[in-house]
Amino acid sequence: MVQKSVAGPEIERLIQLLTKLPGLGPRSARRAALHLIKKKEQLLVPLADAMGVAVSEIGICSICGTVDTSDPCTICADPKRDSSVLVVVEDVADLWALERAGAVKARYHVLGGTLSPLDGVGPEDLNLTALVDRCGSGDFSEVILAISATVEGQTTAHYIMDQLSPLGVNVTKLAHGVPVGGELDYLDEGTLAQALKARTQF
Template sequence: MDDRPGAPRQNASEEIEALITLMAKLPGLGPRSARRAVLHLVKKRALLMTPLADAMHNVAASARECLVCGNISGAEVCHICRNEKRATGEICVVEDVADLWAMERAQVFGGRYHVLGGTLSALDSIGPEDLRIPKLVQRVADEGVSEVILALGATVDGQTTAHYIADALEGTGARLTSLAQGVPIGGELDYLDDGTITAALRARRSF
């Protein structure tokens, strides 16, 4: 009942309806929460809506993909790839920029990244040429990389991609590792799936 096309009565002005339609396209926002967000914006026009619109214009004008690693950045080469301190010879391979951000939030990795831009997927017909895998092979050869850390999702597609990359990097001399699988911090066994418990038991360590 929410979004009948061509409903005869308009709730608000055309400008507001247009804004709601656009906001509803954001991930995590449906028509209902988009309306709520727009009402909030209208109430805070000067304090929030105008700065937000300006910030979007700024990002739309400046954001681009790093030519080296695929990270989103304001420059042709991102600040991680420009930072000489991070030339540790380690490359962490992630699926998406969101995963790169998650790794950076953990503040535990000091090397550089390589963003694939997705995973291999037969169902969605995403092949190696659609991802940044050739570029990764080239970087491993050019940058004298000693270790490639595969930080891909523990999904079928993620693991398929990991195996494909392992094949592609064979013979380059770089050590290939992947994130450990096991019980997440704060996780209770009762709520864990069988697969995780199996993986954690198989990879058990002396205490």
């Protein structure tokens, strides 16, 4: 439903734009807008500033493809990271998730999506040429494909494998299994079958 004109067009434009954020529908966008307007000094002003800074400062890292305010990004420029391991992810959100897990202190490569012929996403739409170049340099002893276990993700992983195999680089992938804290009851058969197949000694 279109918001009727009960306030100035500026407020309606703010609501309309907030509706485009993932996780906010028309109702929650209105609530968010009202919250912002009420907390003008504590929230609206700093958020407007932060967005202004983001507009002017945030860009894409020319090495790995993540978003950051510096180029090369914080991760590519970090000398303490293991430069012999490259983790390939679909998206910046996946990179952030892996960093939160803190399981690997290595370099990253962000593809920017997965191959999806039905949606018209081909190899030329992904950050693949740069990946092959980076792997061809011989700097990496291992390339970990941290790509979703979806059909598109696995298709993309196989395509990358085909591209990298002539280079003789060691390519690995994430383990399948029961999520930590997960109940067997709620798991699909595919996951259970994989978890059984890859069982380890207790």
